[in-house]
Amino acid sequence: MPLSEFALIDRYFRNCGVKRADVRLGVGDDAALLDSPAGCDLVAAIDTLVDGVHFPHGCPAASVGHRVLAVNLSDLAAMGARPAWALLALTLPNTDEAWLSEFAAGFSDLARAHDVALVGGDTTSGPLCATVQVLGHVPRAQALLRSGAQPGDLLFVSGTPGDAAAGLAVEQGRLTASEDAVSYLRKRFLYPSPRMALGKCLRGFASACIDVSDGLLGDAGKLAHASGCGVELGYRDLSLSEALVETVGDARARELALTGGDDYELCFTVHPDNVGKLRHELPPERWGYSLIGKIRATPGAIVTDGGNVMDFSHSGYDHFGT
Numbered sequence: 001m002p003l004s005e006f007a008l009i010d011r012y013f014r015n016c017g018v019k020r021a022d023v024r025l026g027v028g029d030d031a032a033l034l035d036s037p038a039g040c041d042l043v044a045a046i047d048t049l050v051d052g053v054h055f056p057h058g059c060p061a062a063s064v065g066h067r068v069l070a071v072n073l074s075d076l077a078a079m080g081a082r083p084a085w086a087l088l089a090l091t092l093p094n095t096d097e098a099w100l101s102e103f104a105a106g107f108s109d110l111a112r113a114h115d116v117a118l119v120g121g122d123t124t125s126g127p128l129c130a131t132v133q134v135l136g137h138v139p140r141a142q143a144l145l146r147s148g149a150q151p152g153d154l155l156f157v158s159g160t161p162g163d164a165a166a167g168l169a170v171e172q173g174r175l176t177a178s179e180d181a182v183s184y185l186r187k188r189f190l191y192p193s194p195r196m197a198l199g200k201c202l203r204g205f206a207s208a209c210i211d212v213s214d215g216l217l218g219d220a221g222k223l224a225h226a227s228g229c230g231v232e233l234g235y236r237d238l239s240l241s242e243a244l245v246e247t248v249g250d251a252r253a254r255e256l257a258l259t260g261g262d263d264y265e266l267c268f269t270v271h272p273d274n275v276g277k278l279r280h281e282l283p284p285e286r287w288g289y290s291l292i293g294k295i296r297a298t299p300g301a302i303v304t305d306g307g308n309v310m311d312f313s314h315s316g317y318d319h320f321g322t
Helices: 005-012 061-077 097-113 161-169 177-191 196-204 216-226 242-248 251-259 272-281
Strands: 023-025 040-050 082-092 117-125 129-139 156-158 207-214 230-234 265-270 289-296 301-306 309-310
Touching: 005 309, 040 061, 040 177, 061 082, 061 129, 061 177, 061 196, 061 265, 082 097, 082 196, 082 216, 097 117, 156 216, 161 177, 161 242, 161 251, 177 242, 196 207, 196 265, 207 216, 216 251, 216 265, 216 289, 216 301, 242 251, 265 272, 265 289
Parallel strands: 082 117, 230 301
Antiparallel strands: 040 129, 082 129, 156 265, 156 289, 207 265, 230 289, 301 309
């Protein structure tokens, strides 16, 4: 007998994530009651994952649960915020209990890793779709924004962009690789790691920040545009993983690093006067970020190699683009 909506919620989501003292009332009522800390700004983000659009049909349920939370956590990381609570709206074609168990486990494992409590949401019948809203907080007036960069600021990115795009191609059967590379690249797509600790630590250093979800070149361009500036990325400065280069070659790896989506890394700017302190207090070899470019006064996002401007027409994923 199929589970009722209320039985489904009670079995898989009532105890999902952690228990927090600042949750006065969570799953099970008309709305949640939450205690927001004094001296902080409330930060909210929401994202939707649609079957066949944001993940391939048949993608592991645990990955879907993980990713729908991870993409929101990444947005909070880009603001330098600490997550606290999440709400989940889940649309299901049927009540497949094996799928639900894996989805809830993927969601809950990541929620517990970042001290997030699931405090409410909704379930309904229809094509598979998951929406999560994450709420958190940041000390008042200390949130990182896209709009704080200035010409001359240096541009950094965490991790090795391009891996997730290759991982998606592997998952879809469009790309073959060695066993080790397949394992690494698939994990980078299926189970992205939001850079929560780095985002929090960047509050004292970054002049602007954005999470890399739609492609590094496009997202760096969004940051620069919000700051009323332009940006220049160095083609040879991009940090690439061995697995990506081994699988697609250097040139294609750099193209994917610039234009591939779903990395959920942090792209941020730092004033030149603060770079020495940044590298001393947050050593790049430990925190996993690299210098890839600079902010310029002229609008637009460009990629240069040896002083020459390269042509990259793809500027980022757009759901409604042509």
